[in-house]
Amino acid sequence: MTWLQAAPTLLAAFLASFVEFVEAATIVLAVGTVRGWRSALSGTALALLVLAALVLALGPALAQMPQQAMQLVVGLLLLLFGMRWLRKAILRSAGVIALHDEEAIFRSEAANLRLARHSAGWGLDPVATITAFKSVLLEGTEVAFIVIAVSAGGPGLLLPAAAGAAAAALLVLAIAAAVHRPLARVPENTLKFAVGVLISAFGIYWTGEGLRVAWPGGDLALLVLAAGLLTAGLLGARAATALAAR
């Protein structure tokens, strides 16, 4: 496997996972700050265990599927996932829907957690543990899906995809531990735009493979699809801005 094959997979997994980890970190930080770190970290650890079990159970099941069916299923899921992000990023950049505000989410979550009743069982606060568990499980499921889906092209691609996600986790963990605040300065919409473009490109590529489209240039077609989607996304943002302002 060459860098040219591994780089798009690594980059897509890193960027997409980075956005997901930032969102999970905001909630875990709110839980830890308001209700205590013991319950926040317990909920996080429990969610990671459930995620590991899910990946271990579903991974081999996916490998049993016929290759063409798997390409089509993974391609469609990536397409739905990527286009959803791209649509939101375009509408946010056009000012049609509000930008994702980590500071506001942190404040809102912290206010809800302050109001919730305190009760402790086994030394843990159930409200805090479940809130952290739910957040990490949801965002983690997205990360697991992204890693499995972007590496569907071949057995050698799981390593760069997992490395991208792991690097994103370490980066978010390091920043969150250093600043102890939500990562509000991350240009989240720009990242989501880029991730939407990359994931949608993977989605179209694999859906096409599943329908027996022989893409010219093999994996290089991914770059052409991504460039086309980027152009369409930027044009779409300009058109949406004009339509919303009419």
Place this chain on the structure above:
Amino acid sequence: MMTALRAIVLGIVALFVDDGALALGLLGWTAVNGLAVRAWPGTSFVVLGGALFFGYVAILLGNVAYAADAAGGRRRGMGK
């Protein structure tokens, strides 16, 4: 606990479907292309790949334009 479980299941569905019309459009276009491949095997990649890509892009941009126009309409309505 059930509320949390329900939120998790809904959250997983929402990973893929945020706007129903967009999801239906994408799945529908894939089905049309799948049927076309069966009806005309041997269709060149230029036709099939181009149809897939430009079809998906048109569905996305159409959906974005509709949402932006609706938001503009709401603003105009509030301004009256």
